[in-house]
């Protein structure tokens with residue numbers, strides 16, 4: 001079955017017709033031509049498709065497009081705002097990637113993660129889960145970013161790249 | 169000997185990646201993302217038996233789905249011209265040689281429809297009991313014959329070397345030795361799992377085929393695909409500017425591209441095909457499992473007298489693949505009596521392929537574990553024991569090494585890792601519930617140069633240079649490193665050089681593999697630059713002529729010095745691990761590598777390659793394991809939730825350092841390969857550290873907690 005929906009993607013409004021089986025990720029990549037979010041597994045296991053959906057990080061491959069009528073979506077291509085986002089600059093400076101296929105997902109995920117930490121969300125490695133302020137040390141960053149796999153294994157650069165932005 | 173010191177200016181500078189902005193914004197276009205007019209989608213049908221034949225295909229239900237354009241099977245597929253290659257001969261017969269093999273495909277207007285319809289295809293089988301278990305006592309082990317490059321090259325192993333080698337009298341030396349190690353190590357199947365799945369986007373245009381696919385070598389893909397389809401190579405164009413990781417799996421496996429090309433010919437529309445993560449476990453190769461017996465003998469002086477490395481590895485009945493697992497034992501250490509053997513077990517399994525550091529990845533785990541066992545048996549420090557057994561020349565061929573600074577790597581690595589303060593006694597360090605240990609292992613990988621490269625450089629009247637070569641960037645930093653090489657070869661600033669790669673419309677290039685990329689492509693570019701400079705001087709007085717100037721250098725051969733020198737990269741890795749005394753959980757808290765990789769072109773991207781290899785080594789040592797179902801012959805843990813690769817939280821301190829001294833013979837830049845050396849020896853360093861921490865020697869990868877607590 002096909003349905004018409006509206007999406008705001010990287011600041012632009014779109015009206016599109018989607019199969020009810022179509023994921024948000026496929027709607028973006030196949031219909032809107034926005035291939036910034038990547039498909040690494042299509043099963044919510046790698047993080048390559050991470051999007052900011054109404055400000056929070058979600059996996060585009062696990063979200064059905066029809067369930068997100070009217071949603072506001074930001075991809076790594078839309079984080080730029082004329083110039084690169086500080087995370088993007090930091091990823092380049094730290095060479096926090098090789099092939100780049102996980103990278104848009106890493107960066108979007110990091111942006112969402114910094115927001116979560118700023119709002120005091122605890123993680124599995126929180127020393128004090130009740131604390132209102134999160135100190136983003138390397139262990140916290142690595143834990144919070146572990147939903148984003150990098151087969152090129154740039155983690156030893158990714159964590160410092162995020163830390164530099166987190167500590168500004 | 170080449171002029172290795174000339175004109176270094178850009179080489180050695182940690183330049184940011186040229187494609188960095190595209191990568192961080194997600195605007196680099198990978199194969200599947202190419203915009204197409206009215207594409208259709210392919211979804212494959214895979215066999216659900218491991219051995220037998222297809223007796224019937226009922227596609228009526230699938231064809232009845234609205235939006236389905238075609239259902240392919242061996243009954244209606246176009247005939248290919250090279251059916252003797254069973255992996256590329258897609259849908260050419262009813263035979264099933266492994267579970268998950270392509271036996272059909274659905275092409276439809278949407279991905280969702282293609283996928284649903286593929287599930288509606290009914291297949292009948294006549295099935296044989298699958299034979300998929302690798303054991304050392306199988307009676308059908310055979311010695312590989314002409315397996316190089318899947319039988320198209322010489323030699324017996326995949327790298328072209330002989331299956332066996334013997335020097336002296338190993339058995340007598342073993343019997344006479346006061347100290348001996350006799351141990352068997354095993355490694356499981358590992359899957360490459362690049363983050364970007366294998367994809368092909370195929371368009372037929374006026375009898376010509378345009379294939380956008382994710383490949384480690386556009387020229388190689390062109391040759392393989394055109395050969396199977398019976399087309400002149402010039403009628404197939406392969407375009408692959410950005411590759412989302414590969415690790416070996418995007419050199420040979422191309423059945424998906426062949427399937428997409430067949431479908432595109434049938435439906436006369438552009439076809440998009442991406443394998444799913446699950447399908448990748450059956451269709452694009454993997455590192456074959458191995459069982460390795462190593463025997464070492466040493467005299468009272470701690471010098472090896474005998475070294476024997478016997479390898480048994482799995483291969484597919486469909487197509488022989490023989491990895492050079494034991495060749496590292498031919499060149500690492502001196503010993504007068506030595507022997508290596510390779511035997512294959514033919515199984516009803518998917519066709520294996522190269523995976524990062526093919527051969528050395530598994531071989532160095534076994535050899536460097538055995539060296540640790542022997543150092544302990546001799547009562548020697550493992551660093552000192554290795555240094556004591558350094559060969560002066562290649563121990564089998566007798567050739568000198570073009571450069572070999574393993575001893576310096578061991579010493580300098582030991583210094584940086586604080587090795588001197590180590591108490592050698594196992595189980596001697598404890599921090600709370602953690603047992604702490606450190607281990608060392610050596611690393612090595614050959615530094616070959618491939619034949620078949622050409623580069624064209626064009627000088628525009630405005631002084632800008634365009635360099636063209638069909639090289640590949642898999643995340644390796646090729647765009648950037650080749651730009652730096654070209655700039656130095658031309659003696660101009662990098663800003664004046666533009667690189668074009670990843671397209672068969674460019675001059676041919678060898679694959680990005682075997683750590684040969686920069687060596688092979690860089691040499692061709694260097695040669696073209698030299699010729700261009702000479703012509704510019706001689707014919708134009710050094711001034712760019714108004715019509716511009718273009719020079720092409722073709723290097724059909726490899727490195728002539730390879731006949732006089734053995735060329736290898738080296739390294740030493742130091743691991744610190746913590747093992748939970750109760751649960752057996754292992755954490756690698758520090759991994760430090762010191763490498764001899766010749767001159768480093770770009771320290772920033774080089775470091776990424778080295779730490780990437782080392783981190784994959786952690787993953788190989790502790791997490792990765794493709795579990796083959798003995799009843800059905802498929803990998804049961806075929807996704808990222810079950811096939812674990814290292815994640816951010818698994819990685820602590822990973823450091824890579826290098827000596828940065830040019831090699832005089834490898835190439836004009838003085839560089840050696842660094843794409844693979846980083847993963848070699850890592851698993852042994854970790855296994856040795858686990859032994860130091862716990863006193864338990866794990867001889868079967870991966871090192872999981874069940875093996876430690878039992």
Ligand code: FES
Nearest residue numbers: 040042044047061
């Ligand atoms: S593609 Fe969505 S998590 Fe992997």
Ligand code: FES
Nearest residue numbers: 098100150151152
């Ligand atoms: S950069 Fe290649 S997967 Fe992360």
